[in-house]
Amino acid sequence: MKVMKVVLVLLPVLGALATGAFAGGGSLQGEELLNNGTFVATSLTCAPEGGSVSFTFSGGEATGPYPGTYNAVVTATSGPLSGSGGAYHGQLTSLVETFTITSGVTTITGTKTLSRPGGEFSCRTWQPDECGAFDYFLSSAVEPALGGTDYTATVDGAADYGTATTSAGASGTDCAGYLYAEYGSFLESFDQSLAPHGPATAADCKDGGYASYGTAFKNEGQCVSFVEHAKKSA
Numbered sequence: 001m002k003v004m005k006v007v008l009v010l011l012p013v014l015g016a017l018a019t020g021a022f023a024g025g026g027s028l029q030g031e032e033l034l035n036n037g038t039f040v041a042t043s044l045t046c047a048p049e050g051g052s053v054s055f056t057f058s059g060g061e062a063t064g065p066y067p068g069t070y071n072a073v074v075t076a077t078s079g080p081l082s083g084s085g086g087a088y089h090g091q092l093t094s095l096v097e098t099f100t101i102t103s104g105v106t107t108i109t110g111t112k113t114l115s116r117p118g119g120e121f122s123c124r125t126w127q128p129d130e131c132g133a134f135d136y137f138l139s140s141a142v143e144p145a146l147g148g149t150d151y152t153a154t155v156d157g158a159a160d161y162g163t164a165t166t167s168a169g170a171s172g173t174d175c176a177g178y179l180y181a182e183y184g185s186f187l188e189s190f191d192q193s194l195a196p197h198g199p200a201t202a203a204d205c206k207d208g209g210y211a212s213y214g215t216a217f218k219n220e221g222q223c224v225s226f227v228e229h230a231k232k233s234a
Helices: 002-021 209-213 220-233
Strands: 038-047 050-063 068-078 082-084 087-103 106-114 118-126 132-139 148-155 158-175 178-193
Touching (some): 038 118, 038 132, 050 087, 050 118, 050 158, 050 178, 068 118, 068 158, 068 178, 087 132, 087 148, 209 220
Antiparallel strands (some): 038 050, 050 068, 082 087, 087 106, 087 118, 106 148, 118 132, 132 158
16 A cells, blocks of 8 residues: 555656656746846947947846746847938847846746847937937847747756847937936747757666756656656657
8 A cells, every 4th residue: 555655646746747847847948038127228339330239138027937037138239230310220140148037946047149140230329419319129030930049048957948039129318328228128039949858768867867857857766767657658
């Protein structure tokens, strides 16, 4: 009877691992960083030879497999821009971002970079009064695949990587180089995880392999049990 009790307790745990620990947990696929929080523009250049922006976004809402809050630090640049009179547009040519997602007791850190030139970069500057004014918009999305940025992250102690879509915009005033963003938006979606998120065979668990799946397994035996249960459930 004692053995039966152990089996009955263990099977629900293994079932939860088989259905959720790697399909959702351990992966940022489906995560979104929403447009709320505190936007701070730190630098801006806008000229025919090219543009650049740097900004931070803190306290925003994260939804998806890891709901909570996030912080992001972003720098983006463009190639040569077309236009006149202080209003220019062209292609986004680089984007570098570091981000942190806090979801309960879980902290996820990662980076994001532009996967290929494209997307959109536009900016405008003018002088309405004693302080200058600015606005800008950028998007990594490249049709038809969208995406445009690659991410890497550490999730639940394991590596995750894949594709994402990033967009941001702001408008405000520039007083002697001090940028005040009267309006700032930031939106990201983690479109597809390309990392493996679970062991496929018992061999994946052996020789310390179980530890490569972050905190999902405490030892090799638990990892092997997961594989065997997953095969029976398939």
